[in-house]
Amino acid sequence: MPRHAVSRMIAALRALWGRGAVRPAAALRAAAAGYLLLVRWAPVGLAAAGGLLQLLAGLLIAREAAAWRYLAVRDPLTGLWSRRHLEERLRGALAARRRRPGQPALVLLDLDRFKQVNDRLGHAAGDRLLAEVARTLAAVTRRSEVLGRWGGDEFALVLPEGDGSEAAGAARRLQAAAGAAGVGLSAGLAAADGGEGPEALFARADADLYRSKRARGGSTGPAGVREAAGGCYALH
Numbered sequence: 001m002p003r004h005a006v007s008r009m010i011a012a013l014r015a016l017w018g019r020g021a022v023r024p025a026a027a028l029r030a031a032a033a034g035y036l037l038l039v040r041w042a043p044v045g046l047a048a049a050g051g052l053l054q055l056l057a058g059l060l061i062a063r064e065a066a067a068w069r070y071l072a073v074r075d076p077l078t079g080l081w082s083r084r085h086l087e088e089r090l091r092g093a094l095a096a097r098r099r100r101p102g103q104p105a106l107v108l109l110d111l112d113r114f115k116q117v118n119d120r121l122g123h124a125a126g127d128r129l130l131a132e133v134a135r136t137l138a139a140v141t142r143r144s145e146v147l148g149r150w151g152g153d154e155f156a157l158v159l160p161e162g163d164g165s166e167a168a169g170a171a172r173r174l175q176a177a178a179g180a181a182g183v184g185l186s187a188g189l190a191a192a193d194g195g196e197g198p199e200a201l202f203a204r205a206d207a208d209l210y211r212s213k214r215a216r217g218g219s220t221g222p223a224g225v226r227e228a229a230g231g232c233y234a235l236h
Helices: 003-018 024-041 045-073 083-096 114-121 123-139 164-180 198-216
Strands: 105-111 146-151 154-159 185-191 225-227 233-235
Touching (some): 083 146, 083 154, 105 198, 123 146
Antiparallel strands (some): 105 154, 146 154
């Protein structure tokens, strides 16, 4: 195999990898096959094959590292920011509050009666519902806000430079968007007060969410389901 053919092979693999068309397992198989071909047919087979293997190994490591970085900051089910990233953004906003005026706020959102979806329709239906709710909420989230999945059926919105009134307005906006899709959301919010940390802010927002859920009584059914006789739910 001539050197120019090796160069074309490497360029093609780079292009395919960049488009996500080469899977890690396929890349390793291609590397092994390329190594055998080059060793057998090319006068410079060992050197060329070694370079090809080195390139593929580097691409594989880089791609795996990128995947881990994505999972560290993104929720794999919904694609929203992860709880870890939300906590980091909230911590950063609270620290920045010492340098500039502002009142960072946190909004927690919880799907009403979501447990019934999982219990009666299964977790796969619940996952589909969560993903749909995430898309609905993301569509009305502003650039200055940070929306993510807090865990389970809870979502969170961080307002790095907001205040209590802006947090209340954001909660109503998200609830209205979800309600238009047939989803009931309870909301709890808290704005930074004094020098408290993210844990204290979350505790206050969580307590407010609990009060909201009790007041609402979980009376609104989630999107993608309809209430049937006996309080059961079925997918539309």
